[in-house]
Amino acid sequence: MTTTARVAAILGVVAVTSCSAEGNSTTPPERTATSTTTSIAPLPDPPERKAIDAYLAMWREMAEAGETSNAEAPGLAEHATGDALVVIRNSLAEDNRKGLVTMGSPKSDPQVTNVDRADGVVSVVKIRDCGDDSTWLKYRKGTNEPADGQGGGRRSIFAEVKAQPDGSWRVTRFAVQGVGSC
Template sequence: MMTPTSKAKNNRLRSRNRLIGTALAGCSVFALNACSSGGDENSKAASTPSSTQSSVAPSNTADPDAAAKQKVLETYDLMWTEQMKAYRKADEKGTGLQKYATLDALGQTRNDLARMREAGTVVRGDVKHSKTEVESIDLSAKTPKASLKDCMDISGWQTYNTKTKQVQPMPTNQKTRYWATAKAERWDGQWLITSLTPHGDDEC
């Protein structure tokens, strides 16, 4: 007979299998060009593993949640690193995205990758992050959760069309620095990014 504890664990595992992406309220972080211009530039942004690292301030030892916040930031950085690997080749295979994000968070990314393959585009350049911080964290909740804020700089990335062998220009009205917010939850001791939302009109 299944105990309440084992039932709860199975429910959580089913939830995790149902989830795993970068749910971005209709437009992915890298699809902002497409949202503003209507072109094939649905998936943009890139970064070498080193350039995806956020500018994280040293842990504040006076903050009792400092260690947990650092873990959240590490997960966020790792998620970005693996996501950029996928955008560079328009393919999630061979990346560790599922280790750091839920299905909900990965859904838009996977849609972007499919459109990229259809359009024959990949990403070059990089995306930079600064002022990244955990704005709130609740470790007492049944499922611990946190909220993050990040200033993204997409001025260094390019969308390259492998069919025409040309770089696709960025729309002239595209802001290159804007805020993004993210949510994270801790499942079975592992922090996972559950959503990532760009705020393309909110310059940072």
């Protein structure tokens, strides 16, 4: 639906009139309840929102895959590609070799820092996050014994999210800084 058609639908007026069969009647005409609902398709999410959603979904999928250290979890490739997907899969595979799992979930507060356009269309969104992994920690598989004596904390994370040919958005690269970097 074009913008003009949406405006017309929003501004459209429905007139309902009621006439009495007996114009000289002293009783008021019977009232009829009329309900008109106009359904307007929601506006599409802006590219920045889609990029942030992909970024957050990547971390959710990684947290879920980390519960079993499954480097081949199918959801990973739905939200990450390129270097980002390689880093995630390598990390999960290494944890699996070491007999580690990750429990809990990271907390994120992503902010868009830059938007790149190609031919006027947003194609790349860069994100900065101050992620908190203090409740997303590694444990020895089957024992719930902490893998190391360190807890997590707040870390700066920089990510690049790109529009894909199929219309989806995926994280292509990310870098996680040390605890206390934000």
